[in-house]
Amino acid sequence: MKNSFRKWLLWAAILAGLYTAPVLFGVFELNLLLGASIFALFSLSLNLLLSFTGLLSFGHAMFFASGAYGTALVLTRLDGCSLLSAIFVGAASAVLVALVLSPLLVRVGGHTFAMLTMAFSQIMYATVMKFSHLTGGNDGMSGFPIPPLVIPAVGLIDMSLERNFYYFSISILGLSAWVMWFFTRTPFGSIMVSIRDNPDRVTYLGFNVPLSKAIILGVSAGFAGVAGSVYALFQNMVSVDGVLGPLSSFTPLINCFIGGLGTFIGPVFGTGIGTILLELMSAHPEQAQLVFSLVLISVVLFLPGGAIMLYWKITSRWIVLRNKFQTAILKGNHES
Amino acid sequence: MDAIAVMLITQGIHGLAYGMLLFLVASGFTLIFGMMGILNIAHASFFMLAAYFAFQIMQWSGSFWLALLLAPIAIAGLGILMERLMLRQIRKFKLGKAVVLFELMLTVGIMVCIEEAVKNLWGTDPEIVNAPELLRGLVQFFGMTYPVYRIFIIGLSCSILLLLGLILFKTRLGNVVRAAVQDADMAGALGVNVPLVFTLVFGLGTWLAGIAGVAAAPMLTVFPGLANQMMLDSFIVVALGGFGSLFGAFVISMLLGELTAFGIQFFPGYSTIILFGFMALVLTIRPSGLFGEKE
Amino acid sequence: MNPDRKQPRNMLMTKRLNHYFGERQVLFNISLEIQEGTRHAIIGPNGAGKTTLFNTITGKYRPKNGSILFKGKDVTGFKPDKLVRMGLGRSFQINSTFAGLTTFQNLRMAVLARKNIRFNFFRNLDKMQPVTDETDTLLARIGLAAERNLPAGLLSYGKHRCLELSLAMATDPDLVMLDEPAAGMSRIETHQMVKLIRELTHNKTVLIIEHDMDVVFSLADRITVLHHGEILATGTPEEIKANQDVKDAYLGETKVGNAA
Ligand SMILES: Nc1ncnc2c1ncn2[C@@H]1O[C@H](COP(=O)(O)OP(=O)(O)OP(=O)(O)O)[C@@H](O)[C@H]1O
Ligand SMILES: [Mg+2]
Numbered sequence A: 001m002k003n004s005f006r007k008w009l010l011w012a013a014i015l016a017g018l019y020t021a022p023v024l025f026g027v028f029e030l031n032l033l034l035g036a037s038i039f040a041l042f043s044l045s046l047n048l049l050l051s052f053t054g055l056l057s058f059g060h061a062m063f064f065a066s067g068a069y070g071t072a073l074v075l076t077r078l079d080g081c082s083l084l085s086a087i088f089v090g091a092a093s094a095v096l097v098a099l100v101l102s103p104l105l106v107r108v109g110g111h112t113f114a115m116l117t118m119a120f121s122q123i124m125y126a127t128v129m130k131f132s133h134l135t136g137g138n139d140g141m142s143g144f145p146i147p148p149l150v151i152p153a154v155g156l157i158d159m160s161l162e163r164n165f166y167y168f169s170i171s172i173l174g175l176s177a178w179v180m181w182f183f184t185r186t187p188f189g190s191i192m193v194s195i196r197d198n199p200d201r202v203t204y205l206g207f208n209v210p211l212s213k214a215i216i217l218g219v220s221a222g223f224a225g226v227a228g229s230v231y232a233l234f235q236n237m238v239s240v241d242g243v244l245g246p247l248s249s250f251t252p253l254i255n256c257f258i259g260g261l262g263t264f265i266g267p268v269f270g271t272g273i274g275t276i277l278l279e280l281m282s283a284h285p286e287q288a289q290l291v292f293s294l295v296l297i298s299v300v301l302f303l304p305g306g307a308i309m310l311y312w313k314i315t316s317r318w319i320v321l322r323n324k325f326q327t328a329i330l331k332g333n334h335e336s
Numbered sequence B: 001m002d003a004i005a006v007m008l009i010t011q012g013i014h015g016l017a018y019g020m021l022l023f024l025v026a027s028g029f030t031l032i033f034g035m036m037g038i039l040n041i042a043h044a045s046f047f048m049l050a051a052y053f054a055f056q057i058m059q060w061s062g063s064f065w066l067a068l069l070l071a072p073i074a075i076a077g078l079g080i081l082m083e084r085l086m087l088r089q090i091r092k093f094k095l096g097k098a099v100v101l102f103e104l105m106l107t108v109g110i111m112v113c114i115e116e117a118v119k120n121l122w123g124t125d126p127e128i129v130n131a132p133e134l135l136r137g138l139v140q141f142f143g144m145t146y147p148v149y150r151i152f153i154i155g156l157s158c159s160i161l162l163l164l165g166l167i168l169f170k171t172r173l174g175n176v177v178r179a180a181v182q183d184a185d186m187a188g189a190l191g192v193n194v195p196l197v198f199t200l201v202f203g204l205g206t207w208l209a210g211i212a213g214v215a216a217a218p219m220l221t222v223f224p225g226l227a228n229q230m231m232l233d234s235f236i237v238v239a240l241g242g243f244g245s246l247f248g249a250f251v252i253s254m255l256l257g258e259l260t261a262f263g264i265q266f267f268p269g270y271s272t273i274i275l276f277g278f279m280a281l282v283l284t285i286r287p288s289g290l291f292g293e294k295e
Numbered sequence C: 001m002n003p004d005r006k007q008p009r010n011m012l013m014t015k016r017l018n019h020y021f022g023e024r025q026v027l028f029n030i031s032l033e034i035q036e037g038t039r040h041a042i043i044g045p046n047g048a049g050k051t052t053l054f055n056t057i058t059g060k061y062r063p064k065n066g067s068i069l070f071k072g073k074d075v076t077g078f079k080p081d082k083l084v085r086m087g088l089g090r091s092f093q094i095n096s097t098f099a100g101l102t103t104f105q106n107l108r109m110a111v112l113a114r115k116n117i118r119f120n121f122f123r124n125l126d127k128m129q130p131v132t133d134e135t136d137t138l139l140a141r142i143g144l145a146a147e148r149n150l151p152a153g154l155l156s157y158g159k160h161r162c163l164e165l166s167l168a169m170a171t172d173p174d175l176v177m178l179d180e181p182a183a184g185m186s187r188i189e190t191h192q193m194v195k196l197i198r199e200l201t202h203n204k205t206v207l208i209i210e211h212d213m214d215v216v217f218s219l220a221d222r223i224t225v226l227h228h229g230e231i232l233a234t235g236t237p238e239e240i241k242a243n244q245d246v247k248d249a250y251l252g253e254t255k256v257g258n259a260a
Helices: A002-024 A027-053 A061-077 A083-105 A110-130 A162-185 A187-197 A199-204 A209-235 A240-244 A250-259 A266-283 A285-302 A306-314 A318-329 B003-036 B043-061 B064-092 B096-122 B148-170 B172-182 B184-189 B194-216 B226-241 B246-266 B271-285 C050-057 C080-085 C103-114 C129-141 C157-168 C187-200 C213-219 C237-242 C244-259
Strands: A149-151 A155-157 B138-141 B144-147 C010-021 C024-035 C039-043 C065-070 C088-090 C175-179 C205-209 C222-227 C230-235
Touching: A002 A027, A002 A162, A027 A162, A027 A187, A027 A209, A027 A250, A027 A266, A061 A083, A061 A110, A061 A209, A061 A240, A083 A110, A083 A149, A083 A209, A083 B271, A110 A240, A110 B096, A110 B226, A110 B271, A162 A187, A162 A209, A187 A199, A187 A209, A187 C103, A199 A209, A199 C080, A199 C157, A209 A240, A250 A266, A250 A285, A250 A306, A250 B096, A266 A285, A266 A306, A285 B064, A285 B096, B003 B043, B003 B144, B003 B148, B003 B172, B003 B194, B003 B226, B003 B246, B043 B064, B043 B096, B043 B194, B043 B226, B064 B096, B064 B194, B096 B226, B138 B148, B144 B148, B148 B172, B148 B194, B172 B184, B172 B194, B184 B194, B226 B246, B226 B271, B246 B271, C010 C050, C010 C205, C024 C050, C024 C205, C024 C230, C039 C050, C039 C213, C050 C175, C050 C205, C080 C088, C103 C129, C103 C157, C157 C175, C157 C187, C187 C213, C205 C213, C213 C237, C222 C237, C222 C244, C230 C237, C230 C244
Parallel strands: C039 C205, C039 C222, C088 C175, C175 C205
Antiparallel strands: A149 A155, B138 B144, C010 C024, C010 C065, C222 C230
């Protein structure tokens, strides 16, 4: 009872904080927060594959990019496209890419999955460059119109206003994160975790593993697409190196590891830490990535539970977490 | 001789030189993967780092030959440190299947770290490494001219290849290494000091990448992005050639070298798509690669 | 269970199954007939191909040639999950549970499978009371209630084996295939396991691989002896005991095995 009260209090505080942020902070901090939440959602979508299904993707940026390009394209080409449809088109194109690739992707796991996703994101990069008349090639696309949000009975909400756009994006991202969280709690979510643990057994319980993996891939890609779509709206531009560059797929992975694998909230933590770190280093941008990579290496070597593990330890709830963590990623070594 | 033939042969030699370098990098990559099951994403970064080491050593001493000797050794030292201090540390956590994820992420971290460190130490502008006096210019035979340095790369790689072949197939150490690549557990049960062999192979693999890096420095541009192309190419080599297969790596490296040399002329812009598409197909339909012996 | 199920005389039939690993043939013309309601044991020395036969029957491997009939239907080339949905259950020689999940979560997967809750994206599983209740009942029934929240990988070997068996029985299968369920167990544990098998497989068709002759003779109605991938003999326990070929091949091989 007391626990759940504390939980509600925490949520209320977070919501209140997010609501009042535009009042308290300037545009700069607001943009920082918005950027961080876009990448938090991107990392969370990757985490569905990584922590919950045990699949390491080295090409998740292709779904983010599909979302970004899908939204940018539809806004450029289609006059009068509404805001929500543009986001929907972004998400749908990411899902489409995932479903087209899924016949190949669901057959493999481990290293092969990592290499395969990497190959596909390279193909995507080359494709984007090849169709430069559509995508703008190296220069990317920019300056597409950002339509207002139409709410029946309320009217038009102008999205070129920082504050309005902030509220809108935060709501979309928060809602997406909640849907994903719920997704992990459903019966299908438990199938997902079981596939990570022992796909053979899942098959012998009569579940269709390839089909399930395809669904997970689609869902994960869809939310990466939402993140990419909001990113395109936020930046009002998409460039191939911004969304498909060498580090684009690694950044969310790094966030997940720094935050902590095996938990739902870990990637959010990791993104927060990454953002703060980059901000602290903003005076020396050329060293920021170096520090970031050193943090990643130290986490992998010394704190495999990630920052969230540290947090729990500090709040002396680490025993509880240890069980959770063990359940989540410890596979007994009895298997030999 | 007509101009087309000259062009073809020159391109062919260019492709051969790149293919050889690629093989030096990919062979270490595939040996390490075959033996330890570790996909070392940072492998090509060692290649790039070696090129910078060569640049630095030449700044100090002016001798390319000294660089060719020392830089690979320094790289191998770093590789051994990475294996001993880091990869081994991860196995201490009882992570079960997740250990693969952590190993991969560690190598990703090291890849980023090397690239950023290089940017900080040497900047992002390309550096120029000159080939030694002896290897500059062109040679003429059969009525054609070739750049000496490319011929040197081919010769050097062939010698290293020969050396590697002799070590692997003719010495006791080679037997042990091959046994451990085939089946590390079995080799361990037969009394092989598997951890030591792991370290040796890791050192050997990074040393090969180091040689390639120094050799490549005068031929390719030395800049931080040098690792990217090499990493992607060696991925293709290992995936198509079969994980752990040296022979497969050799054949694919040569093919890829030639394809890169000629492909630019024949299907500009599509070579990446075709290549990676082909790689994806092979990975799913024949995971053992085109030449893989292992199941 | 299945109202429209005809009463097939044969639960499972294989016709001249052959399987190869690369060039090497490990199964030679295996023809089996398992009558509904019988307990059929497969015995044979190590490496005879028993597990491979299970993998082939359950669709993990595709046989090079030959066919498999399950409940009178040709199922050659069917994937395991489809066969399981048709009423087949299997346990593995090496425990194949969800080692990182708790015992409760393991069995909950079994309950989901039985209740056919597969692609459900709209309900919170923790709040599905019937599932939780059924899982807890199952836990109590196989005597693992005390280990409810322990990761399966940390269970004692005997208990882990019980869990493995219950996962095989999860979908309430008509044909149960058990691969050395009592392997590596002490006398007492073996005894308990046999009891549990009897209890859980009451009225079911069972195909069991077992090395322990006491277990085989106390459980099986019929026995097939596999040797170097070939069927040496099939018959009642008495017939097998009396069969000279079996004695020569099987016992001879075992002795060699022991000496090595
Ligand atoms: N995946 C595989 N690849 C290649 N050969 C295999 C494979 N699995 C089994 N074998 C070989 O096939 C033969 C039969 O193996 P199988 O596991 O079916 O024997 P078994 O009768 O179950 O033995 P045991 O009593 O030890 O369990 C053995 O010689 C084994 O080495
Ligand atoms: Mg067996």
